[in-house]
Amino acid sequence: MTAPAAPHRSLDELTLGSSMSLEDLVSRDGLNEMVKSAHELFGVPIRVFAEEGKLLADAAESIDLYAYLNTSRAGRAALSEVVAAVKALAPGPAGESQYRCVTGALYRVVAIEYDSRQIGRMILGPFAEPSSLPPSTLLQLDTQLDADQLRTLHAKLPHADEQTVGSVAHHLAKVLDLLLFSGHRALLTSNMHLASVRESFRELEDKNQKLQVAYDRLKELDRLKSNFLATVSHELRTPLTSIIGYSEMLVEGLAGDLTNEQRDFVQTIRDKGDQLLALIKGLLDLSKLESGTMSLRKNHVDVAALVKDVVSTMAPTARKKEVELAFEVEKGLPSIWADAERLRQVLLNLTENAIKFTPVSGAVRLAARITGMEAQNAGDTGGMVLLGARRTAVEMRVADTGIGIPETERMRVFDAFYQVDSSSTREAGGTGLGLSIVKRLVDGHDGTVRIEANQPRGTVFVVTIPVKRATIG
């Protein structure tokens, strides 16, 4: 997008202080209309010229006498002298003046002024005074021209007395003044409008530019943050593995017997170390997913086996919390094209959440069944968007009877570090990374994840993964 050239506009330009021209102020149609009606009324030819000499309006018929003069050499010469003289006719300091041409007819020129500046001229004529006779200059112009013919044609010149032409000119000047005034006003208004539009455009562009700068900066910061997270997590992991390893050895008595109290303390160190390691692994996963460097090792995955495995892994946690954990897998489920370990991580995260946010004596149910899903992107159909193209998919549900997620929070819980209730009185632990990893892993499988409300209470996470790998064509 290119901005219109918008140099600094002076006030003068805005108000047309010096650049006003007759043509800008009055429409040519309006001018023509005005001179035509005056011509019809008084029979005198009228022409309006702009200051630079351009003819703007013209109400005149061809005059037979002049046509006849044009047939002779001396006549033509005399006429071109008239044309030149009339063109150069200046109104003078009084605002009007007069010229008598070779035929004895008169031309009257009146200045068109606006704001005490001359912006054009109006020329009335030629006209002959009533009962005037052809002058000798005309009769003796060329022997080729017939005197009788000249007399007849002279009598057919437009006739008007000087006084009438004077008052017609005066009258026209007044009308023009009115036209000019309203034209000026309209022009000013539209110029003001243009100026304000130009100004708001400039302001918008300014803001746009600032936004772009801020956006670029944020993007850069986001990249730095991801890099920082990746580096720090990586550097933390190595010493942490030692802490966990050594505390494990201590607990197992490899460095001699510990008192009960010592063993408790070291066990706490170990547990907290494990928690920290899980967090760091999450951060690393997330940064790998964000930077697109996590590679998925996809293969044929048996969903039924996967669900059973997740349930047996989480069963002790569920039991401890007195939450019932059950599953249901549709018979004859096809295997899906996925990274088994990552998909297991998805289901584990969801199940862990489900148990965590479900109070004692609640229930968590995993289910898997076959379903269909819309083709996700153009790549699925080889670049073509096939309306209603559906792929066979497997749907995995993790339903709980817990505290539920309000509708307004359902998009946000997939953001990294976002927790619905982040207050310090919050009972459940965690860092808010689980679901953001889930979302990215599911995306990496061309799948979808959504949240529904469970009945009568609780949450259902629905993960849908296509059965076949995306094929081109």
Ligand SMILES: Nc1ncnc2c1ncn2[C@@H]1O[C@H](COP(=O)(O)OP(=O)(O)O)[C@@H](O)[C@H]1O
């Ligand atoms: N099954 C669920 N029931 C209610 N709230 C949930 C459930 N799963 C996730 N949430 C909400 O989403 C937030 C983000 O979840 P997650 O990314 O796994 O982080 P974390 O479990 O570490 O808090 C949780 O803190 C919780 O507020």
Ligand SMILES: [Mg+2]
């Ligand atoms: Mg979680």
